[in-house]
Amino acid sequence: MKTTFRELITFIKKPSLTHKSGNSNTFTVFLHIFILSILTGMFFGPILSLIQEMGWVDMENHAMKELMEKTSKLTVFALAVIAAPIIEELIFRAPLTLFKKPLAFKIGFYFLTIAFGLVHLSNFEITNNVIYFAPILVAPQIVLGGYLGFIRVKFGLLYSILLHAAYNAFFILGTFAADLM
Template identity: 45%
Template sequence: MKETFNNVITYLKNPVPGIDPNKNTGYRIKILFHLFIISIITSIIITPIFSVLQELQLVDFETHKLEEMFKDMSFIQILLLGSILTPILEETLFRAPITIFVKPKSFKYAFYIFTLIFGFVHITNFEITTNVLLLSPILILPQLLVGGYFGYIRVKFGLLWAMLLHGSYNGFLFLMSFLFE
């Protein structure tokens, strides 16, 4: 897993187009699993920041738009929407287009721009206030980081793999939120 993490960090510093030549399904599942664990660890590391923002009453996490959207849905509906439909839609919008940029310089810009847009779209999950706008880089930090991971696997293995990683990540977070309610 350390090697996968190092490869991702190196890639995120200088993203370039190029599919991983290793087509072995076992290898790809292993990398997918590593990226899933890395995504979860990233979220765990970042979570205390949100607790501090909540404690300081800088951002109201109780009015998160996802909770409002999901309030009348069953667990299965939420899981299907959050771990299947949303990843398909978001990966199609934010990761599919990056591989049309084939020149390294334009690819790099496209990779970063699509990752930033993906992250900042998620600011709409919050009630927009001055504090939310000022703290938006912190509030969307998890989406920026996992967006980079999703972009990495999309470029290396293809769009379906990004959808699988995104869906697994979202599904895990939804399962955890239900378990801790």
């Protein structure tokens, strides 16, 4: 896990299309990045809850909450775990290999990673507070975008789609389980 984490941090600090890998075990690296992504998502959970509790941003108006109230669980699962990862990875990770020059890749990687996060602002009703807190509200997606970019470069687009799907599935299934209680 330490090796994967160091490799990830090295990549995010200096992204490169020709990233050299110290660990070539695809399943192990994928699992490590999945665990890191879940831990990252869980880290931001209390921060987002605090923003909600302080009344700074109304999370009750979140598009996912509305979707879950108006749509069957199967449809929500299909949209979040199949459709969204495929569409978003095609938009935000597939183009990464088009940037052949090192500086162009670095700029493209950071731009697409931040754009991926910012697109998720559309899940909120846009208010002044949503704009003020935007960096925090989409921080989980921005960090996840970095992880997905790493996996995309290291193993290919299919693996970034699978990681994105696994991440979404973990949190969607957790939400479904919480609804049962």
